[in-house]
């Protein structure tokens with residue numbers, strides 16, 4: 001069954017890559033001219049750990065914008081994604097911006113990565129919309145620990161599990177729970193046309209399977225895999241990317257819940273160190 005989920009999600013992501021490359025949201029032209037695609041949260045919280053020559057593994061790198069943004073800051077990067085379209089596009093972009101000498105891109109299911117990639121890294125990084133695609137965070141945590149050097153840093157900036165509980169057709173005046181927090185490993189099935197970066201797009205691969213994970217489900221396996229918690233931060237805002245009608249984009253470019261700017265956690269960040 002997991003393979004069926006993976007196949008459906010892969011078809012959807014392969015189709016999304018072309019839409020995203022030509023979307024305003026991803027602004028590939030701006031990136032080619034030097035724009036950094038990382039958010040202020042990642043730059044301020046992980047940036048101090050990334051120096052010239054830092055080796056960085058980016059899990060679920062999509063088509064490589066964030067991976068290459070870390071390379072522009074000095075890191076020697078490896079980006080991983082299961083989408084062949086994403087990896088091919090990332091390699092092309094690395095060539096276009098002159099970073100292919102310090103950027104490697106690998107096509108793989110993140111949970112199977114130890115079968116296809118050797119080595120260990122100073123930093124393992126993931127961000128924004130990665131975890132909902134993974135059904136097995138026990139295995140994911142083992143993969144994170146496997147690829148970290150002793151003393152290495154794991155960092156993730158991610159949408160908050162709470163953000164996925166609210167009914168996604170709710171108005172700000174009628175916010176209500178639409179999905180369970182405790183999903184017990186069962187995915188939600190969605191069948192939705194369009195795309196978060198281009199809601200008007202007509203897509204063919206509309207069925208996806210997504211898992212919301214509570215905090216214990218995210219953090220406990222990482223602790224058990226030999227990582228130590230440095231910090232966990234929660235924010236009442238997020239980068240643009242959640243397509244919910246009860247959110248609005250503020251002057252600072254961040255999304256918040258309309259009428260409840262400080263009330264709801266919409267994103268979190270987590271930094272951990274591998275013991276040893």
Ligand SMILES: C[S@@+](CC[C@H](N)C(=O)[O-])C[C@H]1O[C@@H](n2cnc3c(N)ncnc32)[C@H](O)[C@@H]1O
Pocket residue numbers: 009013014060061062063064065066067080081082083086108109110111126127128129130133134
């Ligand atoms: C929302 S995107 C993450 C975006 C990322 N923050 C970035 O750098 O642009 C989610 C990514 O996860 C990838 N993905 C989903 N399931 C995966 C899996 N099992 N193994 C590897 N990649 C996966 C998708 O192809 C997609 O690129």
